[in-house]
Amino acid sequence: MIDTEPLLHTYPVIGELSDAGRKRLLACARWMDVPADTLLFDDRQSCEGFPFVVQGSVRVAKCAPNGRELPLYRVSPGETCIISSSCLLGNEDYNARGITESDTRLMLLPKPVFDELLAEPAFRRFVFNLFAERIADLMQLIEEVAFHRLDQRLAALLLGKGRIVHTTHQHLADELGSVREFVSRLLKGFSAQGLVRLSREQIEILDPPGLRRIASGSDGRAG
Secondary structure, three states: OOOOHHHHHHOHHHHHOOHHHHHHHHHHOEEEEEOOOOEEEOOOOOOOEEEEEEEOOEEEEEEOOOOOEEEEEEEOOOOOOHHHHHHHHHOOOOOOEEEEOOOEEEEEEEHHHHHHHOOOHHHHHHHHHHHHHHHHHHHHHHHHHHHOOHHHHHHHHHHOOOOEEOOOHHHHHHHHOOOHHHHHHHHHHHHHOOOEEEEOOEEEEOOHHHHHHHHHOOOOOOO
């Protein structure tokens, strides 16, 4: 017997559905427990359904043929994947990749039920509100990639992680959609300037104001 209480708590929209809609959703739900670092979907795969993440998180990224990856967004509990919903709405295959970042429990709503529930105002509003939020996030990402130098983006990323950052150069590169060699070179430059102290899988922030100047582009360097 599946305990649906965490799902109902995490996604209040389910409680706003009609009795018939809620029963239909719960009756047709497909539950999945997925280990960390599992590929959930990939480019050119057909979309199986609409995901509700109850526990864990999923990283959605666009991947290039050379292996480089640009993270687009993360799906946490209470959120959903707009790429999945756009594929369902347009009857298209996935055009990105989804990977679990931690052990993840999710409920997958089959496409026919997703289509039925769009007739309910509460569900339709939930889907399109998330569309609006994600589009705003993606526009910000496009602005950062197109108009900000990599050192600015790296400085901003480090500042958002606290004084001690436990991570690898490769992970930072993945988050920035860059390559490890470029990130390592920039980190060594930050270290030489006394902005950070580097050690194995750890970065200590020594000069937050200095990093903020780089992040804001006010360090006097050309764009």
